[in-house]
Amino acid sequence: MRSVRMTEELWQHLLSLREGSLRPVALSACVDGSGLSLYRPIAVRGGPLVLAQVGQSLDGRVATPTGDAQDVSGCDGIAHLHRCRALVDAVIVGVGTVVADNPSLSVRAVSGRNPVRIVVDCNGRMPERAKMLHDGGAPVHVMQADDVPLRNVRYRTIRLPRQVDGGLAPRDILAALAERGLTTVLVEGGATTISRFVDAQLIDRLHVSVAPIIIGSGPAGIRLSPIDRLSEARRPEVQVYNIGTDIVFDCNFRIEAQQVAASADREDVLMADLA
Numbered sequence: 001m002r003s004v005r006m007t008e009e010l011w012q013h014l015l016s017l018r019e020g021s022l023r024p025v026a027l028s029a030c031v032d033g034s035g036l037s038l039y040r041p042i043a044v045r046g047g048p049l050v051l052a053q054v055g056q057s058l059d060g061r062v063a064t065p066t067g068d069a070q071d072v073s074g075c076d077g078i079a080h081l082h083r084c085r086a087l088v089d090a091v092i093v094g095v096g097t098v099v100a101d102n103p104s105l106s107v108r109a110v111s112g113r114n115p116v117r118i119v120v121d122c123n124g125r126m127p128e129r130a131k132m133l134h135d136g137g138a139p140v141h142v143m144q145a146d147d148v149p150l151r152n153v154r155y156r157t158i159r160l161p162r163q164v165d166g167g168l169a170p171r172d173i174l175a176a177l178a179e180r181g182l183t184t185v186l187v188e189g190g191a192t193t194i195s196r197f198v199d200a201q202l203i204d205r206l207h208v209s210v211a212p213i214i215i216g217s218g219p220a221g222i223r224l225s226p227i228d229r230l231s232e233a234r235r236p237e238v239q240v241y242n243i244g245t246d247i248v249f250d251c252n253f254r255i256e257a258q259q260v261a262a263s264a265d266r267e268d269v270l271m272a273d274l275a
């Protein structure tokens with residue numbers, strides 16, 4: 001496990017990468033390599049990136065059964081989440097999170113820009129009194145199905161085709177954001193929203209930030225389509241980071257995808273040899 005020590009020098013370097021600076025803020029030789037390895041892949045403007053982040057307890061819960069989700073993560077887990085927000089163009093949550101937590105999705109624990117806020121609200125149940133609609137912060141876009149009756153609302157809606165499963169296709173969501181120049185995104189939750197992106201194979205990296213508490217019951221941070229055999233379980237490449245109060249598992253799904261493709265190739269060769 002690697003330990004992350006964030007310094008102002010490293011953070012300013014990452015923010016300059018995020019701005020696409022041709023001359024990023026220089027780093028001294030003693031800079032923390034772990035912090036660079038955890039955050040650089042999010043900060044660099046090399047192409048589209050979809051990051052998901054879950055802050056959970058040791059037993060994989062994100063809230064109590066009554067919905068208390070405050071303070072699952074420790075202070076360093078919160079700072080980590082805010083760093084992730086500051087390094088992306090847009091942050092996505094499902095309308096369930098807006099109803100349950102009324103979040104502002106802004107960057108407060110660190111310096112940096114607030115991301116554009118995206119709410120996936122297929123059926124038009126975004127609360128008019130949601131904090132993010134009234135705080136004067138970054139723009140809010142609400143994604144709705146194109147068959148939902150138009151209402152006179154105070155937020156911008158992006159209307160997408162409803163899929164046969166009744167939902168919106170995560171690929172359509174990303175394409176609509178890319179059209180607006182938002183190409184690096186953080187899918188922040190809840191489980192329904194993250195799971196749709198994971199099932200659609202659209203997550204590049206997943207950060208699972210684990211706090212040393214046991215809640216014992218309550219909703220999980222990720223809920224995927226059921227599998228029968230453990231051999232079907234997702235096995236991304238994982239790097240583990242001690243960030244202080246919490247431990248971050250940085251899961252790289254792109255390396256998993258490459259390994260799956262390589263093993264499929266090996267099976268093809270084996271079948272050809274046997275034929």
Ligand SMILES: NC(=O)c1ccc[n+]([C@@H]2O[C@H](COP(=O)([O-])OP(=O)(O)OC[C@H]3O[C@@H](n4cnc5c(N)ncnc54)[C@H](OP(=O)(O)O)[C@@H]3O)[C@@H](O)[C@H]2O)c1
Pocket residue numbers: 053054055056062063067069072093094095096097098100101120121122123124125166167168169170188189190191192193194196219221
């Ligand atoms: N600890 C963390 O990291 C973290 C972060 C965020 C949230 N949370 C917790 O997560 C819980 C909420 O999670 P949740 O799973 O119930 O709700 P959610 O994922 O926030 O929202 C789910 C709802 O969003 C809409 N939605 C999302 N993606 C969609 C898609 N692709 N197509 C169509 N509709 C889509 C649907 O609305 P309709 O049902 O109206 O169709 C769906 O029911 C809260 O307790 C919150 O505290 C934890």
